[in-house]
Amino acid sequence: MVEIERKIDKMVEAVVASHLFRRFKDVFFWKDSTEIDCIVNLKDRLLGFEVKWGEKPEAKKISVGKLKEVYTLCKDKLDLEKNIVPISLFLSLL
Numbered sequence: 001m002v003e004i005e006r007k008i009d010k011m012v013e014a015v016v017a018s019h020l021f022r023r024f025k026d027v028f029f030w031k032d033s034t035e036i037d038c039i040v041n042l043k044d045r046l047l048g049f050e051v052k053w054g055e056k057p058e059a060k061k062i063s064v065g066k067l068k069e070v071y072t073l074c075k076d077k078l079d080l081e082k083n084i085v086p087i088s089l090f091l092s093l094l
Contacts, residue, residue, distance in 0.1 A: 009053040012087060013037050016051050016073060023094045034062055036070060049073055051087070059084050 017038050021027045026041035030048070038049040048070035050060055057074035059082040071083045073090050 005053070009051070012053050013051040016049060016087065016091070019091055019094050020049070030064060030067070034060075034064065036062065036064075036067070039067060045069070047071070057084060 017027060017029075020038050020040055024040045024042070028039050028041070030036040030039055036048040037051045040047045040049070046065075046067040046069075048062065048067050050070060050072045052058070052072055052074045055075070057072050057077055059072045059079070060070055062070045069083065071085055071090075073085055073087045076086050076088075077084050078086055078089070
Protein backbone atom coordinates (compact mmCIF):
# COMPACT_ATOMS: atom_id res chain seq x y z
CA MET A 1 0.00 0.00 0.00
CA VAL A 2 2.85 2.41 0.77
CA GLU A 3 4.34 1.76 -2.68
CA ILE A 4 1.02 2.63 -4.34
CA GLU A 5 0.77 5.88 -2.35
CA ARG A 6 4.33 6.78 -3.38
CA LYS A 7 3.48 6.18 -7.05
CA ILE A 8 0.32 8.27 -6.78
CA ASP A 9 2.32 11.09 -5.16
CA LYS A 10 4.81 11.05 -8.06
CA MET A 11 2.01 10.98 -10.66
CA VAL A 12 0.28 13.94 -9.03
CA GLU A 13 3.61 15.84 -8.96
CA ALA A 14 3.97 15.16 -12.70
CA VAL A 15 0.43 16.39 -13.41
CA VAL A 16 1.05 19.63 -11.49
CA ALA A 17 4.42 20.15 -13.21
CA SER A 18 2.96 19.59 -16.68
CA HIS A 19 0.09 22.01 -16.05
CA LEU A 20 2.49 24.64 -14.71
CA PHE A 21 4.75 24.17 -17.74
CA ARG A 22 1.83 24.59 -20.16
CA ARG A 23 0.87 27.84 -18.44
CA PHE A 24 4.25 29.42 -17.63
CA LYS A 25 6.94 27.53 -19.66
CA ASP A 26 9.80 28.50 -17.30
CA VAL A 27 9.34 25.74 -14.69
CA PHE A 28 12.05 23.82 -12.85
CA PHE A 29 12.71 22.09 -9.53
CA TRP A 30 15.20 22.58 -6.71
CA LYS A 31 17.08 19.91 -4.83
CA ASP A 32 20.00 20.23 -2.44
CA SER A 33 19.44 19.90 1.30
CA THR A 34 15.92 21.14 0.50
CA GLU A 35 13.62 19.91 -2.26
CA ILE A 36 10.95 21.95 -4.01
CA ASP A 37 8.83 20.03 -6.52
CA CYS A 38 8.12 22.90 -8.94
CA ILE A 39 9.40 26.45 -9.21
CA VAL A 40 7.86 28.94 -11.61
CA ASN A 41 10.05 31.79 -12.81
CA LEU A 42 7.88 34.88 -13.16
CA LYS A 43 9.36 38.16 -14.39
CA ASP A 44 9.99 39.65 -10.95
CA ARG A 45 9.86 36.66 -8.58
CA LEU A 46 9.95 32.92 -8.13
CA LEU A 47 7.03 30.85 -6.82
CA GLY A 48 7.58 27.38 -5.37
CA PHE A 49 5.10 24.51 -5.19
CA GLU A 50 5.35 21.43 -3.00
CA VAL A 51 2.98 18.58 -3.85
CA LYS A 52 1.82 16.51 -0.87
CA TRP A 53 -0.69 13.72 -1.45
CA GLY A 54 -0.63 12.39 2.13
CA GLU A 55 -3.35 12.85 4.72
CA LYS A 56 -1.65 15.58 6.80
CA PRO A 57 0.21 18.05 4.59
CA GLU A 58 2.61 20.41 6.32
CA ALA A 59 3.54 23.76 4.84
CA LYS A 60 7.24 24.47 4.43
CA LYS A 61 8.85 27.78 5.24
CA ILE A 62 11.59 27.91 2.61
CA SER A 63 13.62 30.81 1.35
CA VAL A 64 16.28 30.12 -1.28
CA GLY A 65 17.70 33.10 -3.17
CA LYS A 66 14.82 34.92 -4.88
CA LEU A 67 12.36 32.18 -3.88
CA LYS A 68 10.38 33.57 -0.95
CA GLU A 69 6.92 31.98 -1.46
CA VAL A 70 6.24 28.24 -1.41
CA TYR A 71 2.72 26.86 -1.73
CA THR A 72 1.81 23.39 -0.54
CA LEU A 73 -0.59 21.65 -2.90
CA CYS A 74 -2.47 18.77 -1.28
CA LYS A 75 -5.37 16.38 -1.60
CA ASP A 76 -8.12 18.43 0.04
CA LYS A 77 -6.93 20.88 2.72
CA LEU A 78 -7.32 24.65 2.33
CA ASP A 79 -5.42 27.02 4.64
CA LEU A 80 -4.58 30.29 2.92
CA GLU A 81 -2.66 31.64 5.92
CA LYS A 82 -0.19 28.76 5.56
CA ASN A 83 -0.30 28.74 1.72
CA ILE A 84 -1.94 25.28 1.58
CA VAL A 85 -4.27 24.76 -1.38
CA PRO A 86 -6.11 21.68 -2.70
CA ILE A 87 -4.60 20.45 -5.96
CA SER A 88 -8.01 20.34 -7.66
CA LEU A 89 -8.65 24.02 -6.87
CA PHE A 90 -5.13 25.04 -7.89
CA LEU A 91 -5.34 23.26 -11.25
CA SER A 92 -8.79 24.68 -11.97
CA LEU A 93 -7.43 28.22 -11.49
CA LEU A 94 -4.57 27.80 -13.96
